[in-house]
Amino acid sequence: MSVESAASPLRYKRLAYVALNVSDLARSTAFYRDLVGLSVSESCEAFVALRCSRDHHNLLLYRGRQPGIKRVGFELDSVAELATARRELEALGLSVEALSKEELKALRTVDALRFRLPGCGLCIELLVQMMHMAEPYRPTVSKIERLGHVVLNVRDFQAAMDWLCGKLGFRVSDLVPEFAAFLRCHPNPLHHSFAILAGAEDHLNHINFMVTDIDDIGCAMNRIKKAGVEVVFGPGRHQPSESIFLYFQDPDGMTVEYSFGMEKFPEFGAREARLLEPVPATLDSWGSVPAPGFGKTGRIETPA
Ligand SMILES: CC(C)C(=O)/C=C/C(C(=O)O)=C(/O)C(=O)O
Numbered sequence: 001m002s003v004e005s006a007a008s009p010l011r012y013k014r015l016a017y018v019a020l021n022v023s024d025l026a027r028s029t030a031f032y033r034d035l036v037g038l039s040v041s042e043s044c045e046a047f048v049a050l051r052c053s054r055d056h057h058n059l060l061l062y063r064g065r066q067p068g069i070k071r072v073g074f075e076l077d078s079v080a081e082l083a084t085a086r087r088e089l090e091a092l093g094l095s096v097e098a099l100s101k102e103e104l105k106a107l108r109t110v111d112a113l114r115f116r117l118p119g120c121g122l123c124i125e126l127l128v129q130m131m132h133m134a135e136p137y138r139p140t141v142s143k144i145e146r147l148g149h150v151v152l153n154v155r156d157f158q159a160a161m162d163w164l165c166g167k168l169g170f171r172v173s174d175l176v177p178e179f180a181a182f183l184r185c186h187p188n189p190l191h192h193s194f195a196i197l198a199g200a201e202d203h204l205n206h207i208n209f210m211v212t213d214i215d216d217i218g219c220a221m222n223r224i225k226k227a228g229v230e231v232v233f234g235p236g237r238h239q240p241s242e243s244i245f246l247y248f249q250d251p252d253g254m255t256v257e258y259s260f261g262m263e264k265f266p267e268f269g270a271r272e273a274r275l276l277e278p279v280p281a282t283l284d285s286w287g288s289v290p291a292p293g294f295g296k297t298g299r300i301e302t303p304a
């Protein structure tokens with residue numbers, strides 16, 4: 001089982017946003033605003049934009065018949081990097097979609113392109129410069145530091161690894177052989193901004209928000225339970241990134257994680273990826289057990 005990543009001209013700044021399809025826009029907006037702690041930047045005909053930073057959006061909610069993930073957006077450093085990325089993706093044989101002027105304007109983004117990850121079909125947007133909002137994000141119920149990561153279950157784990165790490169410039173930070181790969185969007189230092197888990201079907205596993213304080217995890221547990229929302233895993237400590245975590249379900253049953261702490265990697269001279277033992281203690285060294293609903297709900301939107 002290889003943990004090598006190929007050198008790639010694709011260089012990522014960070015995970016910028018995730019777009020979800022939700023069955024009831026008002027209900028999910030209230031959930032992500034009042035219980036998770038994001039603030040609403042804009043509500044328009046097409047979507048509700050929420051943020052946990054100076055960005056116009058870190059989460060977009062779209063009305064959709066089937067709840068799930070619509071796309072994920074990674075920011076690149078510059079228009080020149082985006083042009084390089086476009087050439088590289090086309091050379092890899094991927095179909096690259098340009099966004100219309102209208103959509104770029106609606107998304108408050110200077111430029112972007114989209115392609116689909118072969119296999120599971122996830123729409124990945126590469127974008128340059130999202131509008132920086134005048135007012136800082138003001139934490140409410142939780143001190144959210146950033147949108148942390150997105151995790152998918154994929155049917156063909158090895159094919160997804162070959163694309164992400166062999167062609168698209170992601171680096172393996174840790175690997176649980178044939179089960180989980182924690183991937184950083186190099187040269188971003190975070191242990192993982194994206195991860196894949198082997199599964200019987202392709203689907204969203206969870207989205208993550210990183211918090212600044214361990215108290216945010218403890219307070220969230222009580223707040224979430226009081227609101228009648230199911231905690232589906234944790235609190236606990238993940239061995240891969242060393243984070244303390246809590247997972248719960250959104251109104252459509254999609255899994256959301258708060259986590260505190262994460263290992264960071266330098267661009268050069270980073271440690272090698274570890275092969276982690278596939279046992280429950282790797283996932284939680286405190287010994288909690290995922291509930292049946294953990295990471296089960298969330299269709300990956302693909303073209304009709
Ligand atoms: C429950 C999953 C498989 C797990 O082990 C998660 C580990 C981490 C981590 O080390 O931070 C995650 O955040 C995760 O992918 O949920």
Ligand SMILES: [Fe+2]
Binds near residue numbers: 149
């Ligand atoms: Fe996670």
